Amino acid sequence: MSEFLLTWSLVLAQILLGLAMCCATFRLVTGPRAQDRILGLDTLYVNAMLMVVTFGIRSGSSLYFEAALVISLLGFVATVALAKFLMRGEVIE
């Protein structure tokens, strides 16, 4: 009973998160302006991090936790660098 419930709820949650990643990717690809694309990228990495956490629950291994932590930190650095690039036109001043 509990195995059935967990399996199907995790599959459904992963489908929902996959749809959310599709929305973010759509915004990343279509723009219309550079700041919209970066906003899409920001949403994409948060959604991907949540997806990795659900994979961790599915496999029952806490190794996925480290991957999620790294995604969240690298995504932060990437978005900050890109926003800085938009503001000044160069990353390192």
Add this chain to the structure above:
Amino acid sequence: MTLAHDFPVWAAILVAFFVLGGSAITLVGSLGLLRLGTFYARTHAPTLGATMGMGTILCGSALYFSVLETRPVVHEVLIAVFITLTTPVTLMLLARAALYRDRAEGSPDVPAAERMEEAPQRPESAENRSEHEEPAR
């Protein structure tokens, strides 16, 4: 797929509720990215996934591993703290960069800079630069 066979039903129901609720909220936030009309309205959408979606999914994960390993597993708190501290910073930087760009273009939709030092000083595109005739250094 290595889900435990003797996992208690009450915990399974709670984990399913948390994970499904969190992913549904994240999906709503990402839909907002498609449905909202302007960039500044769209910046509000990702915070749904980054606050409540993240919180509920991590709650589900912490509950699952705590019950599975019969000891408190709370290291999901770390991801929650990092995301809570970093997402506002990125959104603020991004919105300020967009405001700066819109002001540099003279867009009528954004409030004008109130003081001179806030106003964009450096023209961005090559056409603008040639009009201002910067002295060669």
Add this chain to the structure above:
Amino acid sequence: MSWLLPYPLLTAALLALWLLLNQSVSPGQIILGSVLAILAAWMMAALRPQKPRIRRPVAVFRLAGIVLVDIVRSNLAVGTIILSARKPGLNAGFMTIPLDMKSPQGLAVLSIIITSTPGTIWLNYDAAKGTLLLHVLDLVDETVWIRTIKGRYERLLMEIFE
């Protein structure tokens, strides 16, 4: 004692981070984590950051509770707007709020609270005039937002930091 622990809160947070990452509370990990946290706090002291003073620790917990409730409420509000409005984002707009708080730590915490609450985003703070530029998704009545931010968050933050 202050030469050993120049920033006790930072040291405690780093030790907690170390123990959470290693997922153990064995004595060895506690000693190693404490040594690393104290060394890191000494390095921080070389940078000489302005030391925040938390005057009322009880108010911190009250503020955390209020912010948690507000985040859940505005999540539901923004979700309803996204799903049910025919053209969502029509009411969105910019607004300015005069702030009385001057403490930089308080302003930093306020910016994180405002931006991480769905529906409002912090854009710019003018230190000379003490005004804050916000973008709000559901800007029907400006006075409601001014009352929320000044009455709910700013008053408590001023109690904590000033």
